[in-house]
Amino acid sequence: AQSVTQPDIHITVSEGASLELRCNYSYGATPYLFWYVQSPGQGLQLLLKYFSGDTLVQGIKGFEAEFKRSQSSFNLRKPSVHWNDAAEYFCAVGFGNEKLTFGTGTRLTIIP
Amino acid sequence: NAGVTQTPKFQVLKTGQSMTLQCAQDMNHNSMYWYRQDPGMGLRLIYYSASEGTTDKGEVPNGYNVSRLNKREFSLRLESAAPSQTSVYFCASRIRGQGRNEQFFGPGTRLTVL
Numbered sequence: 001a002q003s004v005t006q007p008d009i010h011i012t013v014s015e016g017a018s019l020e021l022r023c024n025y026s027y028g029a030t031p032y033l034f035w036y037v038q039s040p041g042q043g044l045q046l047l048l049k050y051f052s053g054d055t056l057v058q059g060i061k062g063f064e065a066e067f068k069r070s071q072s073s074f075n076l077r078k079p080s081v082h083w084n085d086a087a088e089y090f091c092a093v094g095f096g097n098e099k100l101t102f103g104t105g106t107r108l109t110i111i112p
Numbered sequence: 113n114a115g116v117t118q119t120p121k122f123q124v125l126k127t128g129q130s131m132t133l134q135c136a137q138d139m140n141h142n143s144m145y146w147y148r149q150d151p152g153m154g155l156r157l158i159y160y161s162a163s164e165g166t167t168d169k170g171e172v173p174n175g176y177n178v179s180r181l182n183k184r185e186f187s188l189r190l191e192s193a194a195p196s197q198t199s200v201y202f203c204a205s206r207i208r209g210q211g212r213n214e215q216f217f218g219p220g221t222r223l224t225v226l
Binding site: 009034036041042043044045046049090098099100102103104105 | 116143152153154155156157160162168170202204214215216217218219220
């Protein structure tokens with residue numbers, strides 16, 4: 001069965017510092033990959049997605065992610081975080097059927 | 113466009129009570145989904161509907177029923193609520209037939225079962 005791992009439950013970074021959130025998946029085929037963000041008390045908003053082609057994808061709010069097939073990873077990055085990036089981030093994978101599989105999420109805290 | 117809407121936003125039930133969570137989307141999407149979100153467990157799929165008139169079980173369907181009333185609406189029913197069903201429930205939708213398309217989420221319903 002397909003699975004998604006986000007190894008970091010909680011990350012704290014200083015405002016202005018760089019950020020990398022990790023995501024690994026297990027499955028033989030290349031999946032469709034997504035990152036979603038959830039602010040407190042809100043639904044999930046799509047940050048970016050990867051289907052094929054260029055392995056570095058750009059998203060909203062200055063985020064990017066890189067697909068590395070050899071590592072089965074799709075890590076999310078941002079060069080300089082802002083206080084309003086504090087939220088929970090979810091990686092999700094799909095394999096051409098109806099369903100997505102979500103990771104357990106990484107909560108991001110920003111300190112001044 | 114309102115996107116995906118859910119009602120109610122909050123609900124408190126007593127064990128054994130029933131209720132229906134409502135979801136509607138105005139994006140003309142074919143597929144709709146119900147998830148529950150619990151701390152440390154991410155989102156888990158309860159049921160989904162690939163098109164009007166069809167529904168399928170997800171990862172955690174026990175204790176729930178669904179109805180795809182029409183293309184716009186997809187409801188989730190708890191017949192006899194249990195404390196284990198205390199959770200945040202999200203509805204989502206997407207265009208069917210293209211597996212790579214992202215899902216769009218509603219704002220959620222926070223349910224507490226006492």
